[in-house]
Amino acid sequence: MTETEQKILMMISSSGESKAKAFEALNQVAEGQYDKARALLKEAQEIDLEAHKVQTQLITAEMSDSEDKPEMSLLMVHAQDHYMTSQLARDLIEKLIDVFEKKEGK
Known part of the structure; x- marks a missing residue:
């Protein structure tokens, strides 16, 4: 396996972990645990940053004259x-949390 393939697999893995955290956050909302849900979304965002770093490296390398x-x-x-679906899931779930909090008057 090449170094590039390893980076790409890390991007896939990070994205999957991020999406799993986002859906875990949504499960916490169902139980009324908004603080836990927000903490999980923060974790998801931090994991997404790892995938973003790899994505940026790969795009930059592709654009080079090397x-x-x-x-x-x-x-x-x-x-x-x-990566894109993990970001979409996280953003959508964050908005759902806002809606549910507002509905409950929190």
């Missing part, structure tokens, strides 16, 4: 999909 720049691959497209 001869060893990474090629676009199906694996990278897959990683990008995971």
Whole structure:
């Protein structure tokens, strides 16, 4: 496995972990645990930052004039999909928490 493939797999893994934390936060909302939910979303965001760093490295390398720049691959497209959906899940769940808190008058 190449170094680039390892980075891409780390991006997929981080994105999956972030999305799992976001849905765990939503489960906490269902139990009325808003502080726990917000803490889990913060964890999800921090995990997303790791995936974002890898994404930035790969995009920067692809844009370089270097001869060893990474090629676009199906694996990278897959990683990008995971990263984007984890961000969407986190953002949507954050808004849902706001809605439920407002509804309960918190």
